[in-house]
Amino acid sequence: MADLYIGGEWVDARAGGRREIRCPADGSLVAEVAEATAEDTEAAIAAARRAFDTGPWPATPAAERGNLLLRTADLLDRDAEEFARAESLDTGKRLVESRYDMSDIAACLRYFGKLAGNEAGRVVDTGSADSFSRIVHEPVGVCGLITPWNYPLLQAVWKIAPALAAGNTFVLKPSELTPHTAILFMRLLAEAGLPGGVANLVLGAGPTAGAPLSKHPDVDLVSFTGGLATGRVIAANAAATVKKVALELGGKNPNVVFADADFETAVDYALTAVFLHSGQVCSAGARLIVQREWHDEFVDELVRRAERIRLGGPFDENAETGPLISAAHREKVERYVATAIEEGAVLRTGGKRPDDPALQDGFYYLPTILDNVQQGSTAVVEESFGPVLTVETFTDEDDAVRIANDTHYGLAGGVFTQDAARAQRVANRLRHGTVWINDYHPYLPQAEWGGYKQSGFGRELGPTGLAEYTEVKHIHQNLKPGPQHWFSG
Numbered sequence: 001m002a003d004l005y006i007g008g009e010w011v012d013a014r015a016g017g018r019r020e021i022r023c024p025a026d027g028s029l030v031a032e033v034a035e036a037t038a039e040d041t042e043a044a045i046a047a048a049r050r051a052f053d054t055g056p057w058p059a060t061p062a063a064e065r066g067n068l069l070l071r072t073a074d075l076l077d078r079d080a081e082e083f084a085r086a087e088s089l090d091t092g093k094r095l096v097e098s099r100y101d102m103s104d105i106a107a108c109l110r111y112f113g114k115l116a117g118n119e120a121g122r123v124v125d126t127g128s129a130d131s132f133s134r135i136v137h138e139p140v141g142v143c144g145l146i147t148p149w150n151y152p153l154l155q156a157v158w159k160i161a162p163a164l165a166a167g168n169t170f171v172l173k174p175s176e177l178t179p180h181t182a183i184l185f186m187r188l189l190a191e192a193g194l195p196g197g198v199a200n201l202v203l204g205a206g207p208t209a210g211a212p213l214s215k216h217p218d219v220d221l222v223s224f225t226g227g228l229a230t231g232r233v234i235a236a237n238a239a240a241t242v243k244k245v246a247l248e249l250g251g252k253n254p255n256v257v258f259a260d261a262d263f264e265t266a267v268d269y270a271l272t273a274v275f276l277h278s279g280q281v282c283s284a285g286a287r288l289i290v291q292r293e294w295h296d297e298f299v300d301e302l303v304r305r306a307e308r309i310r311l312g313g314p315f316d317e318n319a320e321t322g323p324l325i326s327a328a329h330r331e332k333v334e335r336y337v338a339t340a341i342e343e344g345a346v347l348r349t350g351g352k353r354p355d356d357p358a359l360q361d362g363f364y365y366l367p368t369i370l371d372n373v374q375q376g377s378t379a380v381v382e383e384s385f386g387p388v389l390t391v392e393t394f395t396d397e398d399d400a401v402r403i404a405n406d407t408h409y410g411l412a413g414g415v416f417t418q419d420a421a422r423a424q425r426v427a428n429r430l431r432h433g434t435v436w437i438n439d440y441h442p443y444l445p446q447a448e449w450g451g452y453k454q455s456g457f458g459r460e461l462g463p464t465g466l467a468e469y470t471e472v473k474h475i476h477q478n479l480k481p482g483p484q485h486w487f488s489g
């Protein structure tokens with residue numbers, strides 16, 4: 001089936017490549033999809049360029065662009081179940097979580113749909129009645145959008161919605177592991193009335209199908225969500241043509257628990273923070289930093305509860321979390337755990353694949369807790385992106401902040417305490433882009449999302465998220481034109 005969407009047409013990969021998509025929960029074949037090469041991506045870039053330079057979309061009134069996003073949100077609500085099932089088959093995540101994702105995506109479309117018409121620009125005070133200056137916001141141009149597999153459509157729509165609201169055209173390359181909801185979403189955009197060539201989709205591997213989006217001179221902006229190593233490659237590629245670059249990268253997120261927190265609440269959130277979606281969440285609270293006097297009791301309780309977490313496939317209603325995305329990813333998590341133990345971590349639970357015969361065909365890994373990890377060790381420095389919690393202890397507030405900030409990442413973190421003043425002090429001192437107090441993981445489309453330090457740059461969501469996709473132009477008008485007589489002749 002033709003499933004690249006280029007210039008408003010569904011086409012096959014020119015070289016005829018195909019890729020099997022398998023469900024991580026049981027290895028079953030979900031479908032075969034087109035595998036694009038750089039040539040296909042170049043064709044998609046050319047289509048997006050034409051649509052931007054000569055098509056109606058960039059000049060469409062912003063409120064109309066917003067209305068298209070609102071219509072798309074309604075269509076997504078209509079088809080939410082089909083989308084959720086497709087997302088679950090590709091990712092292995094529980095259907096209930098995919099359903100949440102679809103409603104978050106609709107909320108994001110509505111947020112940017114409403115925001116689209118608000119980019120009013122402003123008048124600049126020139127201090128003179130003889131001139132008039134104003135600032136306008138314009139689309140950047142052709143956007144290359146590259147996304148990961150953990151929240152496939154959510155990550156894509158965080159980019160697509162502001163890009164379209166601002167009047168850009170784009171080429172999306174989703175993760176090669178999870179293409180289906182991107183295919184379905186292109187159909188919705190077309191049904192909502194988006195002109196051909198504005199939205200383009202290529203599928204396939206990063207270094208082949210994805211690379212032109214960061215290199216090609218006809219791409220004006222590249223927005224990437226994924227791992228730090230890939231982000232570095234993309235930023236370096238983009239430098240040659242000085243593209244606008246937005247990077248949403250990994251995290252090594254601290255969850256700081258003070259001994260004055262509500263014990264039950266802090267335990268419960270500490271589990272959700274790290275084991276939701278088997279840890280495959282960029283903001284996962286994978287580093288528990290707990291006050292020393294609570295350490296033993298707190299970790300014992302975490303271990304007890306982690307051992308009761310039920311694993312299962314997307315449609316198993318008893319399952320509480322699912323598999324890892326691929327065999328290769330599970331091997332990476334296994335290497336990470338082995339290295340941590342070699343470096344002195346104490347394995348308190350997990351650290352292996354489940355024995356349950358029903359789970360043997362999927363890429364499952366038990367919820368794992370590594371105690372006594374040392375600052376600077378691999379377990380603390382590197383992202384596992386799996387169901388692995390590391391435990392560190394602190395003595396007082398300064399110590400907690402120092403340990404929590406001792407990472408080259410800076411995406412997100414949590415603070416648990418019943419002392420309201422302390423909560424604010426610590427939140428203010430954490431060098432992380434989102435800080436949750438007595439909570440973990442809630443996200444709001446109207447609030448900015450993005451990382452400090454090597455977790456990236458540029459913001460998604462919130463009003464700044466829309467601004468990322470606009471250029472700012474200053475238009476100055478002389479209201480009393482006439483000769484200036486600078487030069488005597």
Ligand code: NAD
Nearest residue numbers: 147148149174175206207210211226227230248249250282
């Ligand atoms: P990844 O970096 O391996 O791949 C991400 C995307 O980049 C995929 O579409 C891939 O095909 C593409 N890609 C790979 N090499 C490329 C190249 N040379 N040129 C262009 N594209 C290329 O990441 P992943 O394994 O898919 O996702 C997991 C990572 O994503 C984790 O590190 C996680 O923390 C991060 N993440 C971050 C956020 C955030 O908001 N900061 C959100 C979700 C995931």
